Amino acid sequence: MKLAAILLVTFLVATGCAAQPSENSDMAADEMATAGEYAGARYSNVVASLGAPESEEDFVMVWGELEFRIELRNFFDRDDIEAGKVILRESTWSLDGPQNLTVWFQQEGDMWAGVHSRLWEDGDLF
């Protein structure tokens, strides 16, 4: 019986069943992991690790931010956003191939701390 179970598991792995995307899977695990990876990270440390970003923009967040930045709403109170209190830095690095990483930092005193990040590819439309 035990042998049969081992053989069944071996067969399933060998035929790739374990690698199939399951229905009702968690939201893109790699992207979620990356999104959390830079939370709280100091801007200077991220730049030391990844090098100077390819592009960068400091901005005052508004509630109607477009789709690329929409997840930032999850991190701040609407009242603070609408009062213009949320000042962010958006820094983007080119990674391997078409992949890019954008990290958003919030100004905290004289430093910038990571809030959120997003992996995306050249050609993605938001």
Add this chain to the structure above:
Amino acid sequence: MADAGPALKKKKKTKLFDLEIDGVKQTVWVRQLWTYKWQAKSGMPAWDAKQKKTFHAQIEAAIRKTWSGKFVLEATGTSSFAKAMAGKTLTVYFDVDSVTSGAHYTVIANKIPVGTWSGSKVSPSKMVITIDTEDMKPEKKKGSAKGDKQTVASHEFGHAIKAAGWSDEYKAGHVNKADVRSIMNVGSKVRKRHGAHICAELSKMIPNTTFTVKSVK
């Protein structure tokens, strides 16, 4: 080879959608086939069959509200179809079907808590649309005209039919950046230019026939 004149019914599969011309009914159907990949944010209960069905119905309704019945086409040229269509128009309707094989796009449907946000997008290189359960709610976007609200699902569908080439009209330097009421910008309105790719594909279907968008309802 002579075509069938106004009685012509013709179908064609393209990379982004299937097309069906009906000269008698004066309609063009644009049908896109989706294979869903259902995902739920950690802590959210898994999608059940009823939720999946409701989600598809809601997103199709949002897409149809924005896009269906809006493009009014004319067909010109030397074909008997074009001659028979002189002075007549065809109206474009949209349909999105859920399939298990042969899809144009894989659609990653993310189930997220009400009142939270997840980034949606279209990846033309991978033929993947990423959308979520909050994408059917019209919202005012940064830079939009007074009173105008956009439904994200409709905007993303526009990308999937190549309504703005492969671009976002709100990007700095875009030729249509000033048209903030456009659905492919930050607004909600379909423009004639958004039907250009569909017309290009239709014009390949009947020899000596050119389809153009005459107006938008």
